[in-house]
Amino acid sequence: MKKIEAIIRPGKLEDIKNALAKYNVHGLTITQVMGCGKQKGKTEYYRGAVVELTLLQKLKVEIVAADNDVDNIIRIICDAARTGEIGDGKIFIYDIENVYRIRTGESGDIAI
Ligand SMILES: Nc1ncnc2c1ncn2[C@@H]1O[C@H](COP(=O)(O)OP(=O)(O)OP(=O)(O)O)[C@@H](O)[C@H]1O
Numbered sequence: 197m198k199k200i201e202a203i204i205r206p207g208k209l210e211d212i213k214n215a216l217a218k219y220n221v222h223g224l225t226i227t228q229v230m231g232c233g234k235q236k237g238k239t240e241y242y243r244g245a246v247v248e249l250t251l252l253q254k255l256k257v258e259i260v261a262a263d264n265d266v267d268n269i270i271r272i273i274c275d276a277a278r279t280g281e282i283g284d285g286k287i288f289i290y291d292i293e294n295v296y297r298i299r300t301g302e303s304g305d306i307a308i
């Protein structure tokens with residue numbers, strides 16, 4: 197099992213959700229985050245002080261998936277999230293040790 201953590205443009209959430217639903221991915225967690233990437237936002241003055249990093253509003257989408265589904269989910273997210281402009285986002289992949297469905301006590305792939 198892996199966790200796919202995608203940092204995306206907020207305006208792309210609906211497209212990504214719809215694309216994932218078509219692939220039968222229903223479990224996900226969304227968090228509002230702020231961040232910056234390679235361009236560091238741009239250096240600018242803020243209340244008289246030089247700000248080195250400009251943090252931009254992004255969304256974090258977390259999906260835990262079976263190993264066999266990971267490549268497809270990454271492709272779906274990339275296709276739905278891409279505009280081709282800087283700031284399209286980034287995807288991080290983590291190993292997941294186990295998943296438990298609290299209601300039933302199931303664990304492993306069937307609990308995803
Ligand atoms: N190395 C990183 N570690 C943690 N978070 C990151 C990292 N790089 C980017 N992010 C997060 O992803 C968001 C989007 O990053 P962004 O798409 O600008 O990446 P980039 O590497 O600058 O690529 P691009 O050149 O396409 O803009 C950032 O606002 C930040 O929240």
Ligand SMILES: [Mg+2]
Binds near residue numbers: 235282
């Ligand atoms: Mg960037």
